Amino acid sequence: MPDPKPAPASRRWLWYLLLTALLLVSAATYGTWRILWQPNVAVSPYGAAYLYIRTGTGYAAVLDSLRRHELLRDMRTFEWLAERRGYPRLVHPGRYRLSPTLGNQDLLDMLLAGRQDTLAFTLDAFKYKPQLTRQISRQLEADSAELRRLLNNNAFLTQRYQLDTTTVLTLFLPGPYRLFWNTSARQFLDSAAATHRRFWTTKRQQRADSLGLSPTQVHVLASIVQRETAMKEDKPIIAGVYLNRLRRGMRLQADPTLLWAIGNFGVKRVLNKDKLVDSPYNTYKHKGLPPGPITSANRQSLDAVLKPAAHQYVFFCARPDGSGYSDFAETYADHKRNASRYQQRLDSLGIKR
Structure with a gap:
């Protein structure tokens, strides 16, 4: 039986080109997947990881927090995609829960939309205003000095809640609250007032x-x-x-x-x-x-x-x-x-x- 004829050189080059193209496409696909979808949040031994972005801070503060707390596996891919999606100009403050399954694309979707996690905490009974401001400043971003100022502003309290600096403590019901971490001092007071109104059926x-x-x-x-x-x-x-x-x-x-x-x-x-x-x-x-x-x-x-x-x-x-x-x-x-x-x-x- 005669030996098979070797494939012509042009056909071998065609196969090489097809194989090379396939490898390039695969590499590009993998690179795209790695940048966009590969889980990029570092697994925390302490449970859920959270990114806190203070009101008024920008992109540099976000990157600094991600680095200092080692929240991401690969900072370079996050920064590359963040800059191309315009995130440096659209930073929203808040407390964001970082699931270990998040890739850069989903993480940026969350940050760009400002989809922050709410914070559940218990307001303990307190006897004096400073005890209240300390509790709140430990839980929320709300400025304790601003909260203290509002609690002692008779005109503000009378106009907004029909209370004064002495009776304002009746506004607060101890118990569970669920608020955004970046709630301001005034927003916290409004939330307490809403809880108060719901109690007074x-x-x-x-x-x-x-x-x-x-x-x-x-x-x-x-x-x-x-x-x-x-x-x-x-x-x-x-x-x-x-x-x-x-x-x-x-x-x-x-x-x-x-x-x-x-x-x-x-x-x-x-x-x-x-x-x-x-x-x-x-x-x-x-x-x-x-x-x-x-x-x-x-x-x-x-x-x-x-x-x-x-x-x-x-x-x-x-x-x-x-x-x-x-x-x-x-x-x-x-x-x-x-x-x-x-x-x-x-x-x-x-x-x-």
Whole structure:
């Protein structure tokens, strides 16, 4: 059988050209895929990675943050594509969640659209404005100095929220919030006001009206109830005690208001000298409610005031067993006996203050 004829040189060159073209196309396709779609976010051992872009900063700050925190596997491909898509001129502030599956194309789609992740946090109860500003500045970009200025701007608070620098603390309900990280101080206040409005349903407003209290007064009284006890069962009873006192024209004589006035909530034993403090929050001296809340009242305390227990008690004091519950009394004689047992308990523990 004769040997097959070798392929002509022109045909071999054609195959070489086709193979070379195929390799070039494959290389170009791979290069394009690597730049656009290959996952480029570094895997973090601490869970999800986040890119924070502060308001007013630009492209250079974004690159600096990506480098310092080692958020990307390949900075060069990101920069190459970012410049061609015009990102340096369209930087949006915010907190962006970087999934390990993101390639440069999807990452830039997110950044260019400003699709930032929301931040969930819990607002803890606070007693003084500086405690609020510290909490918020730890969670959000909101400028603490600006928030402090707004909280002390009477004209702004009256016009926008119908509150003043004393009653503004009634605006804040402790609990969960979900906001954008780059929320400003004013936006945070507006968000708190929206949460406040949602809490004050028509039904709750009607309950406040039936008690002869405004929503602000409910917040103030609830703040006292909240400082008096952590026991859910006792809250409506204590609310009823204070409402009975208000109806009878008695002074509230609430120890927590004294502690707020002297700035020391660590006191276990209120002394007679504490009752002499010169403050509108001294409810041993002044009748009625204090001018503002002594803590940010939570929903449970507010509802305890709106649904108080019906009774004739006008006195109460902590039980001597350390349970956290209170003993209640209708007469001063019974109250003195309850208070004496509690004082003996403090003596036995060596608590003098």
